[in-house]
Amino acid sequence: MTLFADLLSTVFERRYRPWGPVRRDSRPVTALVADLMGGAGEVTGAGLARQIIDRYGEMDDDAKLDFFRHIATNLALVPSALRAALDAYEAEGQSKATYRAVMAASEPPRQELIRRLNQVPGATKSLVRMRADLLRLARGDEALQALDLDFRHLFASWFNRGFLVLRRISWESPADILEKIIAYEAVHAIDSWDDLRRRLQPKDRRCFAFFHPAMPDEPLIFVEVALTRGIAGSVQALLSENREVLLAQDADTAVFYSISNCQAGLAGISFGNMLIKQVAADLAAELPGLKTFITLSPIPGFTSWLSHQHPQASKPDGETLRALAAHYLAEAKRPDGMPLDPVARFHLGNGAQLHDVHLNADTSPNGVRQSLGVMVNYHYDLKKVAENHERFATSQTVAMSSGFRSLSANATKLLTEEA
């Protein structure tokens, strides 16, 4: 093989080639787990790990539940051991040895199991899928939900930003990755390869995803960007087949019009904030003409909220609708003081600010259903992101443009009058 192939075949290739023939071990999977956690772990563990992962792959949901319950129960934290270690740690003056004992006792063996399963090249992807199963099967089961905390703890460490790779997705990307983009798009469905091409190939379109080197054909999260002149107020106009294509260097605005998580097994591990900011930084460096970084975002909870406000009302006129949407985004809160709208929580938490509201911005059935077609821009203003975030994090203050504030105030007046 040539230099390049040699170097590259090893970049992403974490194949596991067993040394010697592999015989299927017919013992129960719980026996294999015991073995893997025992003394053999390090030296002959790869073969065991491979068998356990393969066996898991063949299980139905009942067997999976049994497997998870076995782990949750038998490889759980042992409180008495932790208490003893903690006693010694405090009594004996916090030495290295006593600290080591606390560390050992405070980590349930199931975390080590997950790490040992991961010693097989390619296992990371299987483990992410395993957690997706667990999340699905653990509903209503505290013990399994506790087990999930261990998965999540490890995944948060493994999928640390420092290990992620930002990769552009283009019409030159491999088809097997592109079909995942089609499948995972959660905001504005991609209905065909032609539709996908229209979002990737034009010079004024970009798409970026985070990948983990151990799962190189699985995007973790991706964002779709339209480069425009001025701020877009309609996603259908943005995606129209007949729109005029811009040269990238002529754009002044980057519109983040869709952001989708891809891996159910990575729930609770947040990549979106970092993705948006990395992409903004990269685009700003590549295209000095870009001055505004903004979203065109859905308002998923608006219709539902509105129906509680105006149970019998007829559909409000346009300006009233804009004002109500602004009010909903700026003022409607959960008991804990956070915005009611989940997309708002995400972008405001990232330090973006509410910028503007648009009517007839998403006229798809889904857009009409969830928000009567109304959409909102969140503005990522470089100079204000840190401060916005800080104030939102500490006092839940929602940042917004002055125009947005007036709009929301109109609705407040309206709602007050009504009431």
Next chain:
Amino acid sequence: MTLFADLLSTVFERRYRPWGPVRRDSRPVTALVADLMGGAGEVTGAGLARQIIDRYGEMDDDAKLDFFRHIATNLALVPSALRAALDAYEAEGQSKATYRAVMAASEPPRQELIRRLNQVPGATKSLVRMRADLLRLARGDEALQALDLDFRHLFASWFNRGFLVLRRISWESPADILEKIIAYEAVHAIDSWDDLRRRLQPKDRRCFAFFHPAMPDEPLIFVEVALTRGIAGSVQALLSENREVLLAQDADTAVFYSISNCQAGLAGISFGNMLIKQVAADLAAELPGLKTFITLSPIPGFTSWLSHQHPQASKPDGETLRALAAHYLAEAKRPDGMPLDPVARFHLGNGAQLHDVHLNADTSPNGVRQSLGVMVNYHYDLKKVAENHERFATSQTVAMSSGFRSLSANATKLLTEEA
């Protein structure tokens, strides 16, 4: 950029491009650490992490010690909090919420600090260097050694086998990696680029290393292999400039004649066992003619041990020397029952067995000094590795060939007679 470049620039490229201008924050590094651990952590943390890592890079040893002590003290485990969480966990029935609290309280904040520092692309390498400093500076300091346990715990998870990449090192490898191979070779020094070329370029030579994708230009460990006919008994013959080069497909034996760890900051995280077995598996698949996988290994503790056995003795004759070396390897033990010789501990722990002893096998000054020129073969016998390991792990039984056993027995007789 073209497809290929585009795909590949992102494989290993975890550059951090700040969004907006970067201003050096002149506050004390401890203030930056506090900020990073505070609310800003996730959203504006990358910039903080970059600053802390850069500032650390400029510190002298005294400042580094201060930095480590600050972390060790201020971001340590809080026993009272852990005790409270543990009490609640036991009292309230091990719910998800109480388990989460135990998890939170049992992990010292400094682990989260290390993870947050790692969010900057490229930081992993800096953190590995940081731990190398810590190991050096922590000597005799229990608190810092305890801090090191946190580094080690995280690194064991991050440098899991499943994330490592096996890459062949050849004369076509990048010079910046090859110069590290020269620098890190710990067994048989490489004295020039010509010497290196002789170990890489001939058709009967191989070299493999593990890499981590987040540190793609830093080998973690590498092994040098000679493909031979028959078992080699002299490292100088193996490395001779004038030897006849074999075609790889004509070899029946793979001699692992050098294995070197590269990263002081990864001390205690073991890669060698997996490297040897992966390389053996790959070579076996590529070259079906290979029947024997064996080492030609130094015996670093032999001279020292011998001088304690025979303080005034003249140098023994050849066969006696072989017997004594065999005895040393097979019988000399530490108080805990493990072999005295560190290389023996490694290979026997991996499941290899003692095979043969050779005189004048390493005639370099170092070889003469540490073992009077004697070397040993450890045999990785596919059919016996698992069993050997198991018996060594459970009962410290040392596996050896029958020839080796006789040889060692001769010395036992000799030493008994002497005594």
Next chain:
Amino acid sequence: MTLFADLLSTVFERRYRPWGPVRRDSRPVTALVADLMGGAGEVTGAGLARQIIDRYGEMDDDAKLDFFRHIATNLALVPSALRAALDAYEAEGQSKATYRAVMAASEPPRQELIRRLNQVPGATKSLVRMRADLLRLARGDEALQALDLDFRHLFASWFNRGFLVLRRISWESPADILEKIIAYEAVHAIDSWDDLRRRLQPKDRRCFAFFHPAMPDEPLIFVEVALTRGIAGSVQALLSENREVLLAQDADTAVFYSISNCQAGLAGISFGNMLIKQVAADLAAELPGLKTFITLSPIPGFTSWLSHQHPQASKPDGETLRALAAHYLAEAKRPDGMPLDPVARFHLGNGAQLHDVHLNADTSPNGVRQSLGVMVNYHYDLKKVAENHERFATSQTVAMSSGFRSLSANATKLLTEEA
């Protein structure tokens, strides 16, 4: 940029970055051509070449014809100059200088023009398209057809096998290349991305293409292969969605069921023979179980030939049809003694032999129209290819299996009786 990206961005990247600003030269394109052929050619030629290629790209067919005619006329061979050089060469004793003069005079300047246009990175693709235009526009025009000979002469040298790269096309290939595969498939149309996936993704399917490094996103020719047990006799069965997928290592036969040229501008430059043999060699090396390399090929001229043989006949019964098809392939000849069927000429010329004929083998409208659904296997028998080719090349002897010979003989008898 990192090592890998750096190396790779340059592999295929032949971008032309002008040094200094580029001003559009408003002179007629013929003036630019004169300049490029003049003294400035080597030093400032890249800019001129870029302008000419860009200008050509904007031309309509009339302007292209003018451009071609200008070149054909003004940069043609000068017979008197060649005669003078030839006289001197013979008179003065065939020295280096006189030979150089003959070489110079025997090559029309338009060949040098084409080479100089190619000095711009990326120009090769434009020149291939230019020739596709020329072939289309030159119909019936001897002077332009003569100009085409110069293009063809250069392209035959540039697209020499030694410069081509064989690349596997898979479901992991870039979408922009895959959409070309869909577009160029000439034998069995690919009607959707799902259809394409079914030809690429299963473990028993392969596709390979030749590429030229200067046109890395343009396949030149590709072949689709099905790995099977036994010899396939129906293309619809081969492509069926519901067929059972084989493991590649279980296959004993490689069926080449479609081979398509992609570049009209490379007409007359033959890649097919080399592609089939390279793919056969690669598959044989990868999958030792493969014993038979065979095609399942259309018989494009059969219906037409048959209608001349049996103008009024009703459709013959199955066995008669097979026999007639065999006869057509084996016996129907052009005036020059070559087989009438173009696909037969190709495979027999490559040294393959006629193996078997199948009814209802291509039931698509096109298959029925051109050959009443009949298809044929050409067998690439490693042991006979060279001899078959030799005999076909020297005496137009058609190689065939004994079964095929009998089949064809039946039809001969039939046709003779009829007549």
Next chain:
Amino acid sequence: MTLFADLLSTVFERRYRPWGPVRRDSRPVTALVADLMGGAGEVTGAGLARQIIDRYGEMDDDAKLDFFRHIATNLALVPSALRAALDAYEAEGQSKATYRAVMAASEPPRQELIRRLNQVPGATKSLVRMRADLLRLARGDEALQALDLDFRHLFASWFNRGFLVLRRISWESPADILEKIIAYEAVHAIDSWDDLRRRLQPKDRRCFAFFHPAMPDEPLIFVEVALTRGIAGSVQALLSENREVLLAQDADTAVFYSISNCQAGLAGISFGNMLIKQVAADLAAELPGLKTFITLSPIPGFTSWLSHQHPQASKPDGETLRALAAHYLAEAKRPDGMPLDPVARFHLGNGAQLHDVHLNADTSPNGVRQSLGVMVNYHYDLKKVAENHERFATSQTVAMSSGFRSLSANATKLLTEEA
């Protein structure tokens, strides 16, 4: 293999895998040549070509001469055939058919031989070496020199700028390429790997080479660049170990201090002009601070010329020496009016202008021997390159700065006075 490896293994990999076992053909190589040129050429030609190239590789110089003479004689142009074709072409009105006949007759079969030899992947490199042999062995032999014209003609077409790849050479480049850089450096010898590292690794150093995709591990030509503030006047200062390293973005000048051809077999095919301009364009795009692109060049013929001017003179003082060097470069001419100095011919031909002369600029033994340590800057001034080139090409006018003109004028006065 993974996507990336799969794609890339094929980029540069033009391996030839014979289909079926290869038997050494024991006939004389001339018989193999006859076969390759005969009917078998296209179909079974790859095997023949491989055998001929391998056999050639084993020949000594006498056998090579026989081989070349055989080709030169037996595959030469046939003047009578060309004359007949030319007659028909003129008589029959320049049809496509008659033109095709002229083309066929005007190309000696040995050109087709070279093309057919090149059909084996990897052959291009062998053919380049073959021509290097031919150039060496053809001295004084007109027939072989004529044969060389055919090699050169083909190579000029194959190594067209459009096919070349510009690749940066860095300390991260493969060692097997770097050792070629060490070997081929023709201007300022690289005396060790440390010396090489000093020319590649610092942030203010660059090196670029042209490669051909069919010879990816063989640089064709490379240039070494120092990024500086101000114009360098001493190569030893430029290369000093102790110099202060600049940040690339702080440099205002790119000094091309060494340019070396690597392939003797590509003699007469010029890459230097295009390399310098492509590198200048790339550097200008990457580093907007760069304002001046200039060389620091040797004056290889100065000492020799000077000794003819002043046979008995003592060494002139510094300013006189500078003036004499300027005069030599600007005024000393060959009989054909071109500058006497070969480096001057190259850079002036590229459109550069003489800028300044420096004393003690190359104090190496070679520098002192060839030019008494004097060096010269050629200035590539973007705004003047085209005009300079034009005037040099048409009227051999030498472009120079006004300072250089005065300097040269001083020497003219001096020499006139002396005479």
